Amino acid sequence: MQTDRKIIHIDMDAFYASVEQHDFPELKGKPLAVGGGMYGVVAAASYEARKFGVRSAMPGKTAMEKCPQLIVVKPRFQRYKEISQQIRKIFYEFTDLVEPLSLDEAYLDVTENKKDMESANDIAREIRKRIFEETGLTASAGISINKFLAKVASDYNKPNGQKTIHPTQILDFMEDLPIEKFFGIGKVTANKMHELHIFKGSDLKKKSLDDLIKLFGKSGNYYYNVVRGIHNSEVKPHRIQKSVAVEETFWENLLDEEAVFKQLKIISEELEIRLSKKEIKGKSLTLKIKYMDFTQYTRSKTQEVYFDGNLDFYETAQKLWELRPFDKPVRLLGLSLSNLNISEKKQISVQLKIPFEEFD
Structure with missing residues (x-):
């Protein structure tokens, strides 16, 4: 087990909902869902709403049944991106080894850091303080020797807290951890493990490698x-981009083809904007459709030459739309471009060995 790395996982607390409550103070302290409504899906829920069992990815109808007083607001993704960029600027003041996972969470390798701070705990505390001062939002942090442990730790004292799993504590901590708290073990796998009488890390640890693979x-x-406690994946600040996508979830379902084509044109234009900023082109275009009943359909076209701008995207998307197997109200449309003109670059990452005594 490599014990000389210092990894922080920063996770914003109920990010979308917290942004709405910060920008609109009249929503503070109230059960709030971002996205949802009668036919949508909850994108985020405030902690007040979570007390009623409201969760992200839950159908809006279910959320309102669980919490009749739930306030539902439309997502403002541009605003969330704007704040996410502010937060990332803070990260980069401490280290260039930042791996964003989404708008509201990231891994940081602070083994070597720009502030020459010895304690990863102090770094996490300072980052959380800066985030609150500059955005008014709270974040939680997990600190340990690898990404897996840091991720698990960040969820331990939420909201607005942090936890360190020191190398001397790892084995005991993992043995006591409920299996459903393991990052990477979802509900289905957890249920299967429960059937096998695997309830905690100590139960999992009794299984041999051969048994687990079987x-x-x-x-x-x-x-x-x-x-x-073994997880050797490094913090990767520069992922190789494999696709560029634009998706739109609609506040009200699209009921006719005219409305669908109008949205496909808007999405095609947005895709061109994103590509032009990065000088990216691609040869494979994929149309994604999610229907009102949450069934999903995708269809792609790959060609020998690169697609050429929003009109090309739009005309191809129309043809792919015509291949759909059935007609139902549409709640999401997306276009993604892959098979890009980006040459892969191998990165050489040097892990500097630093004693762990100063982790705390």
Whole structure:
């Protein structure tokens, strides 16, 4: 087990909902869902709404049944991106080794950092303080020797808290951890493990590598290692981009083809804007459709030459739309371009060995 790295996982608290409550003070302290409504899906829920069982990815109708007083607001993704960029600027003041996972969370490798601070705990505390001062929002942090442990730790004292899992505490911590708290173990896998009488890390640790591979396939190797505190994935600040996508979830379902084509034109134009900023082109275009009943359909076209701008995207998207197998109200449309003109670059990452005594 490599114990000389210092990894922080920063996770904003109920990010979309917290932004809305910050920007509109009259929403503070009230159960709030971003997205949803009768036919949509909840994108985020405030902590007040979570007390009623409202969760992200829950159908809006279910959320309102659980919490009749729920306030539903439209998402403002441009605003969330704007604040996310502010937060990332703070990260980069401490380290260039930042791996964003989404708008509201990221890994930071602070083994070596720009402030020459010895304690990863102090760095996480300072970052959270700066985020609150500059955005009015709270964040939670997890600190440990690898990404898996840092991710688990950041969820431990939410909201607005942090936890360190020191190398001397790892094995005991993992043995006591409920299996559903393991990052990478979803509800279905957790239920399967429960059926096998695996309820905590200590139960998982009793299984041999061969047993876990037989039971869970390739994931068995992952489970065998992480329960022993082993996770060697490095913080990757520059992921190789494989696709560029634009998706739009609609406040009201689209009921006719005219409305669909109008939205496809808007999405095609947005896709061109995103591509032009990065000078990216691609040869494969994929149309994604999500219907009112949450069934999903995708269809792609790949060609020998690069697609050429929004009109090309739009005309191709129309043809792909005509291939759909059925007509139902549409709640989401998306276009993504892949097979890009980006040459892959291998990165060489040097892990500097630094004693762990000053982690706390």
